[in-house]
Amino acid sequence: xxxxxxxxxxxxxxxxxxxxxxxxxxxxxxxxxxxxxxxxxxxxxxxxxxxxxxxxxxxxxxxxxxxxxxxxxxxxxxxxxxxxxxxxxxxxxxxxxxxxxxxxxxxxxxxxxxxxxxxxxxxxxxxxxxxxxxxxxxxxxxxxxxxxxxxxxxxxxxxxxxxxxxxxxxxxxxxxxxxxxxxxxxxxxxxxxxxxxxxxxxxxxxxxxxxxxxxxxxxxxxxxxxxxxxxxxxxxxxxxxxxxxxxxxxxxxxxxxxxxxxxx
Numbered sequence: 001x002x003x004x005x006x007x008x009x010x011x012x013x014x015x016x017x018x019x020x021x022x023x024x025x026x027x028x029x030x031x032x033x034x035x036x037x038x039x040x041x042x043x044x045x046x047x048x049x050x051x052x053x054x055x056x057x058x059x060x061x062x063x064x065x066x067x068x069x070x071x072x073x074x075x076x077x078x079x080x081x082x083x084x085x086x087x088x089x090x091x092x093x094x095x096x097x098x099x100x101x102x103x104x105x106x107x108x109x110x111x112x113x114x115x116x117x118x119x120x121x122x123x124x125x126x127x128x129x130x131x132x133x134x135x136x137x138x139x140x141x142x143x144x145x146x147x148x149x150x151x152x153x154x155x156x157x158x159x160x161x162x163x164x165x166x167x168x169x170x171x172x173x174x175x176x177x178x179x180x181x182x183x184x185x186x187x188x189x190x191x192x193x194x195x196x197x198x199x200x201x202x203x204x205x206x207x208x209x210x211x212x213x214x215x216x217x218x219x220x221x222x223x224x225x226x227x228x229x230x231x232x233x234x235x236x237x238x239x240x241x242x243x244x245x246x247x248x249x250x251x252x253x254x255x256x257x258x259x260x261x262x263x264x
Contacts, residue, residue, distance in 0.1 A: 026055065026199060033185060033197040033247045036150070036254045038157055040262030048162030050258070052154030055199055056144035061154035063162035064135045065171075079129025081159070083116035083136040085109055085151060091143040112148045113138075115222065119152050119213045120159060122221045123182045128175035134159055145200035149184035149211055153251055156182045157258055164263050181216030183251040187240040189232070194239055196247045208232050212244035216252050 023029050034055040043049035048063035069080050086109065089095045099105050116138060124134070136159060138151035163177050186198045189208040203209060210225035225237070 022193065024195070025201065028197075030193050030195045031243060031246070033250055034199070036153065036251065038154065038254065038258035038262075040157065040161055040258060046158070046162070047165050048158040048160065050154045050157045050161070052150055052157075054146070054150045054153075054197075056142060057140070057147060057150055058142040059147060059151050059154050060137075060139045060141060061151060061158040062137045063155070063158040064137070065162055065166050066133045066135065067131075069131045069133050073131065077127065077131060079124075079126045079132045079134070081117060081121045081124050081126070081129075081134045081136070083113045083120065083138060083155065085113040085116060085138045085140075085148070087140040087143060087147070091140045112151070115148060115211075115213075115224070116152055116155055119182060119184065119221050120155060122213075123156075123178060123180045123215060124159075125175060125177055125179055128173050128177050130172075130174060134162065143200065145198050145203040146186045149186050149213075152182065152184040152213060153255065157255055157262075160259055161262060168264075181252045181255060182213070182221065183216075183248045183255060184211060184213040185244050185247040185251060186211050187244045187247070189236070189240075194236070194243060196243050208236070208240075210237075210240055210244070212241065212248065214245065214248045218245060 028034065037053040039051040041049060042051040042060060043062050046062035047065050050061050052059045052061060073080055086099065087096060089098060099109060116136060120136060136155045138155055140147045160178060167173065185196060187196045187210050188198050188206040190202050190206050195202065198206060198209065207229055208225070208227050210223065212223055213221040215221060
């Protein structure tokens with residue numbers, strides 16, 4: 001397994017808590033998520049919007065509703081949910097070139113926005129939506145690891161706000177629109193420790209990185225996992241999934257509180 005470059009680096013990263021438990025550089029225990037903050041109605045014009053702040057991550061998620069669907073769904077009576085994801089040039093420590101300047105979407109960008117769209121479609125009643133499209137825009141203005149998972153969490157809130165606002169303004173839907181809550185979190189192995197909600201420093205030296213998307217009822221929507229060096233066992237996977245489930249339960253609770261505060 002990959003090790004820290006020095007004992008000094010390891011000691012600065014990992015220390016003993018007051019009760020002898022291991023804690024991370026940002027003060028969290030190995031099984032502790034970063035506390036999320038969701039500011040709803042963040043943008044003036046979007047039907048739904050939220051500023052999701054998690055650790056040093058700042059992600060603006062907006063939801064727009066269009067009275068049309070992609071060509072392959074025309075006449076079907078079914079709606080669609082899709083997403084776009086972007087990171088502004090100085091979201092990270094070095095400047096990134098915009099995709100619009102590069103002239104094409106990067107592979108990572110395409111992968112993440114497809115993940116967000118798939119995840120949200122899993123909990124939306126597309127038949128009840130009718131021939132409408134919910135477009136989710138997730139723009140990372142500051143990044144600190146886990147942007148794809150926390151973009152999903154913010155996008156879910158923005159989508160719920162947009163659908164609520166559409167209903168309150170007289171839009172006619174054919175039944176309940178959102179079937180369940182949805183949240184995502186990263187888990188992984190860093191220097192032999194199984195941890196949750198990896199920040200950038202942890203993610204950059206992880207031996208195993210796993211992104212988990214689950215419904216509020218505890219059903220899996222998507223798993224994305226990679227071993228950087230050594231293969232991992234089924235036992236490790238089971239422990240990480242259990243760790244992710246506990247974290248997602250906390251994230252769903254935070255989403256509920258945000259929606260209770262933000263919606264009538």
